[in-house]
Amino acid sequence: MKFLRNYLNKIKPKFEEGGKLHAFRSLFDGFETFLFVPNDTAKNGVNIHDAIDSKRIMSIVVIALMPALLVGMYNIGLQNAIAAGVADTTSWFSMFLFGLMVTLPKIVVSYVVGLGIEFTVAQWKKEEIHEGFLVSGMIIPMIVPVGCPLWVLAVATAFAVIFAKEVFGGTGMNIVNVALIARAFIFFAYPSVISGDGVWVATESVMGFGADVTVDGYTCATALQHAANNVPLVGASADVLTTNDMLFGFMPGSIGETSVIAIAIGAVILLYTGVASWKTMFSVFAGGILMSVLFQHTLPDNPVAQIPAWQHLVLGGFCFGAVFMATDPVTSARTETGKYIYGLGIGAMAILIRVLNPGYPEGMMLAILLMNVTAPFIDYCVVQSNINARAKRLTKKN
Amino acid sequence: MHRVVKISKGLDINLKGAPAAEFVSIEPAKLYALMPADFTRVTPKVVVKPEDVVKAGDPLFFDKENPEIQFVSPVSGKVVAVNRGERRRVLSIVVESDGKFESVEYKAKDVLSLSAEEVKADLLKAGLFGFIRQRPYDVIATPGDAPRTIFVSAFDSKPLAVDFEVALKGNEEDFQTGLDALSRIAPVCLGIRDDQKSTALNVAKNVKTTIFSGPHPAGNVGVQINKTQPVNKGEIVWTIGAEEVIFIGRLFNRGKIDFTRTIALVGSEVKNPAYSSALLGAQITNLLSGRLDDKYELRVIDGNVLTGKVTTTEGFLGAFSNEITVIPEIMGGDEMLGWAMPRFSMYSTSRSYFSWLSPKRKYAIDARIKGGERHMIMSNEYDKVFPMDIYPEYLIKAIITGNIDKMEQLGIYEVAPEDFALCEFVDSSKLELQRIVREGLDKLRAEMC
Numbered sequence: 001m002k003f004l005r006n007y008l009n010k011i012k013p014k015f016e017e018g019g020k021l022h023a024f025r026s027l028f029d030g031f032e033t034f035l036f037v038p039n040d041t042a043k044n045g046v047n048i049h050d051a052i053d054s055k056r057i058m059s060i061v062v063i064a065l066m067p068a069l070l071v072g073m074y075n076i077g078l079q080n081a082i083a084a085g086v087a088d089t090t091s092w093f094s095m096f097l098f099g100l101m102v103t104l105p106k107i108v109v110s111y112v113v114g115l116g117i118e119f120t121v122a123q124w125k126k127e128e129i130h131e132g133f134l135v136s137g138m139i140i141p142m143i144v145p146v147g148c149p150l151w152v153l154a155v156a157t158a159f160a161v162i163f164a165k166e167v168f169g170g171t172g173m174n175i176v177n178v179a180l181i182a183r184a185f186i187f188f189a190y191p192s193v194i195s196g197d198g199v200w201v202a203t204e205s206v207m208g209f210g211a212d213v214t215v216d217g218y219t220c221a222t223a224l225q226h227a228a229n230n231v232p233l234v235g236a237s238a239d240v241l242t243t244n245d246m247l248f249g250f251m252p253g254s255i256g257e258t259s260v261i262a263i264a265i266g267a268v269i270l271l272y273t274g275v276a277s278w279k280t281m282f283s284v285f286a287g288g289i290l291m292s293v294l295f296q297h298t299l300p301d302n303p304v305a306q307i308p309a310w311q312h313l314v315l316g317g318f319c320f321g322a323v324f325m326a327t328d329p330v331t332s333a334r335t336e337t338g339k340y341i342y343g344l345g346i347g348a349m350a351i352l353i354r355v356l357n358p359g360y361p362e363g364m365m366l367a368i369l370l371m372n373v374t375a376p377f378i379d380y381c382v383v384q385s386n387i388n389a390r391a392k393r394l395t396k397k398n
Numbered sequence: 399m400h401r402v403v404k405i406s407k408g409l410d411i412n413l414k415g416a417p418a419a420e421f422v423s424i425e426p427a428k429l430y431a432l433m434p435a436d437f438t439r440v441t442p443k444v445v446v447k448p449e450d451v452v453k454a455g456d457p458l459f460f461d462k463e464n465p466e467i468q469f470v471s472p473v474s475g476k477v478v479a480v481n482r483g484e485r486r487r488v489l490s491i492v493v494e495s496d497g498k499f500e501s502v503e504y505k506a507k508d509v510l511s512l513s514a515e516e517v518k519a520d521l522l523k524a525g526l527f528g529f530i531r532q533r534p535y536d537v538i539a540t541p542g543d544a545p546r547t548i549f550v551s552a553f554d555s556k557p558l559a560v561d562f563e564v565a566l567k568g569n570e571e572d573f574q575t576g577l578d579a580l581s582r583i584a585p586v587c588l589g590i591r592d593d594q595k596s597t598a599l600n601v602a603k604n605v606k607t608t609i610f611s612g613p614h615p616a617g618n619v620g621v622q623i624n625k626t627q628p629v630n631k632g633e634i635v636w637t638i639g640a641e642e643v644i645f646i647g648r649l650f651n652r653g654k655i656d657f658t659r660t661i662a663l664v665g666s667e668v669k670n671p672a673y674s675s676a677l678l679g680a681q682i683t684n685l686l687s688g689r690l691d692d693k694y695e696l697r698v699i700d701g702n703v704l705t706g707k708v709t710t711t712e713g714f715l716g717a718f719s720n721e722i723t724v725i726p727e728i729m730g731g732d733e734m735l736g737w738a739m740p741r742f743s744m745y746s747t748s749r750s751y752f753s754w755l756s757p758k759r760k761y762a763i764d765a766r767i768k769g770g771e772r773h774m775i776m777s778n779e780y781d782k783v784f785p786m787d788i789y790p791e792y793l794i795k796a797i798i799t800g801n802i803d804k805m806e807q808l809g810i811y812e813v814a815p816e817d818f819a820l821c822e823f824v825d826s827s828k829l830e831l832q833r834i835v836r837e838g839l840d841k842l843r844a845e846m847c
Contacts, residue, residue, distance in 0.1 A: 128770045390809055
């Protein structure tokens, strides 16, 4: 420890104004504050501070994402083995390793591109590096299909970081969720890599891991696509999925979104530490249930409307969105009353889009983006009621 | 029966080094200083020069804007220095005590027979008016104003604060007289805590008493105003500390200036934290001699950990402070990957640490900020410790963006920087909220006055 500290102290002058490596100041600063808590003390204002900081908060979110990521990796291997017809002979561990080999490059690309831009901007604006991208960079690979090419991911990440975050002023100033903008960018610019039925399963082996799928043009639809095509999911003779598959996440889908149980573990971590608001999370689910029950009774001929409410919640990106993306404190409503309205809006809107939009079976992404944009208005109304009460007090007095 | 107000939002930070009930007597300081910066808004005009001989009660400087507000020497002796800083701003006026503690003599008076103007005139002449602050803007009051109400909070809920019942012992009569005097100017509201037993508080006369319960900031006068009679635009209320009320009482009961305060010597680095007494403005040296632990580099705070100012062992007690807190500057510095460690010994309101598991445990907290400044990220952090009917986050944003209309609408007239101290403590984005609020209030006052 001492050695590392001394070494940093030794090279520090090179990064300061006038030093040879001044162009990399933000990088050095980022690493230094990452490795050692700064010894800066309060100059004015309160003399003591709570030990919490945004690094801690962001790392809690990353930890909460881990179960979903790990199960997602295993699921990639599993789906690959099923497609190749070798599911019975492949061990779970090699399935997981295959998933790891497929996912790791995506995570690396997302972090390298995103953090690269963050470092550059921090250097340019002479600011400290903000930690926000640690979370976004982990979420982006988890909400794309396994078949999404790395270059698309890189372009989408760059677009999102620059146009959804940095132009607004960086972490804490963005209006919409950065990771979702990356996904929306792919969705609109390269629809073929994120929709249809050819992208959800990895069909080629990687460095000896996994199996090559020999069927040309292998396709496999997600559960919601099946539902939209009026294929019964459970209970019918041609069972597509079992209830267990839905809960554990052994079905095709974006990398991190499939396993409800893994996401629930993440939700427990976020709620226990208070990093995510239970009000938002709870009301997203409430909104989803209300809307799907409503549709079930009003649209008897729409196949998606007839999916039971609980299945709506466990399929697709609903849980992932509710737990990790709706609760993003920056883009969510910031007032406590507003959080209920915001959450209900997301849940209801997600089901509304699923049921009434014939083009694409999933609605969570658009629902959250839409409510991100609405959140400032919701807060405005809530805060305005406080303003009005104060104004009324004044007129009553006079 | 008095009205009871329960406050649920807030936070009592459990710090090591609370004062024991024992009262230690410490030799009085030799040097005393008055620092004009303590009296927010006042531009000082110094009326003494070094070598001048003064008594307690003789003016040292007055306010240029309102020359009738004068600020007087706390002790008899001779002026030894008028210290100036940048652009000749007066930093402090230092008086060396002659050890006799003589006061200018006034006539003892029956305050209840005086008019408002007479009370004001007496307070101004004796140099006590400068201790009255006003909302809006949290600045020293102006004598020409007619305040709607005068608020006195009879308890300090800040961490390691002086228990006012200890300070009140033996001063009950002066306290009542002080309240009586203030009640001649405007209706007086007294805020007491539900566990305060003293009859001088519970059956104080000529005041409207409200009982508060709950964690800090229940004792902040701003919170008490907001919960009982919130300040509207255009209204002025005055606030004064409970110990300063005793000063007023002494003036009318005995015809003397006596700025003796009960001082708490507290903090994790003070050996045997205790109460003592000292005159306002006393040099700190004697109070702390032989009481400091020297394990770490120390931070001596004039006041409490939330709103106090950094000083040194050679510094002076501020005009409004009645405690000296000593904490470590850096404890276990160069902490590797601290943000990722369990940090069992650290205090946090966040459940990502473990201090919530042991609510009774007392903590030593150092002065490190423990994180970098960020934009506001988490929501609802401030609200949890801010009991007023105000959206703190939005008010702060309005101040940062300089939006005067929004500041007014969101209730800036009701707040003082100290009301945001807890928010600043819990803030994970490490923003300097008290400074931001002070700047907002100054800006607004410049626009309005």
